[in-house]
Amino acid sequence: MEYLGHIIRPDGLSPMQTKVTKIRETAGPCTKRQLNSFLGLAGYYRKFIPHFATQACPLTDLTKKRQPNQLEWEEEQELAFNNLKRHLSTSPVLLLPDVKTTFTLRTDASNIGLETVLLQEADGVKRLVAIASRKLMPREKNYSTI
Numbered sequence: 001m002e003y004l005g006h007i008i009r010p011d012g013l014s015p016m017q018t019k020v021t022k023i024r025e026t027a028g029p030c031t032k033r034q035l036n037s038f039l040g041l042a043g044y045y046r047k048f049i050p051h052f053a054t055q056a057c058p059l060t061d062l063t064k065k066r067q068p069n070q071l072e073w074e075e076e077q078e079l080a081f082n083n084l085k086r087h088l089s090t091s092p093v094l095l096l097p098d099v100k101t102t103f104t105l106r107t108d109a110s111n112i113g114l115e116t117v118l119l120q121e122a123d124g125v126k127r128l129v130a131i132a133s134r135k136l137m138p139r140e141k142n143y144s145t146i
């Protein structure tokens with residue numbers, strides 16, 4: 001069943017293939033507006049991309065007000081752009097949670113962002129249930145990650 005850009009199946013949730021194809025075929029943006037459009041669509045599916053906030057950081061930095069409207073696209077941005085497209089193209093199916101089975105929660109922090117991953121065992125294999133991440137605010141970068 002298709003719902004809000006997702007496919008809901010008995011084994012879990014995945015992004016609609018038409019949306020994945022649109023992201024995969026997107027050319028590198030030249031302006032902030034084009035970049036914001038790409039980040040908006042990719043961000044909608046961030047729940048399928050591990051370390052989304054960290055991976056998108058070189059791109060989101062270009063959207064700040066002090067940055068020129070015409071993007072200064074370098075190798076770091078090209079790598080981040082292609083990594084996001086690749087991860088979404090090969091995104092895993094998010095398992096629908098079973099409250100009768102044990103969950104595993106993994107967390108990670110770096111000097112760029114935070115991430116948490118919720119896993120659950122299915123057929124003897126730990127599978128993704130949910131992924132959440134965000135970029136740290138400038139003041140939070142002063143905090144210890146331990």
